[in-house]
Amino acid sequence: MAARGSRNAQRARTEAERVRLHNARRDWHVRQIARRTRDNVIAVVAGVIIVAGAVVSQVVHAQVTAPEPTPTPSPGVEQSEAPGEQILPSETPAPEPVPTQTPAE
Secondary structure (H helix, E strand, C coil): CCCCCCHHHHHHHHHHHHHHHHHHHHHHHHHHHHHHHHHHHHHHHHHHHHHHHHHHHHHHHHHHCCCCCCCCCCCCCEECCCCCCEECCCCCCCCCCCCCCCCCC
């Protein structure tokens, strides 16, 4: 029985198939690298946007909310130089005891 083609033709087809597979693998690898690079860039940009948004929202929140109110002095009590310390008036009347009646025995 005679072979369909010569050995050289079969060898050429085999080598052509190897070259085709090699080029396909190389192209796939190059596309993978490009995709990973693109995905990394997108992730970094999204992360920067999220962090910047958080910082901006904190700054806006701090500017919009009113500061804590300062305590107002009570009438008849003077404020001292030190914060949180009060000077009481020198003449405060002492409360008078109220007489109570005890039941007779």
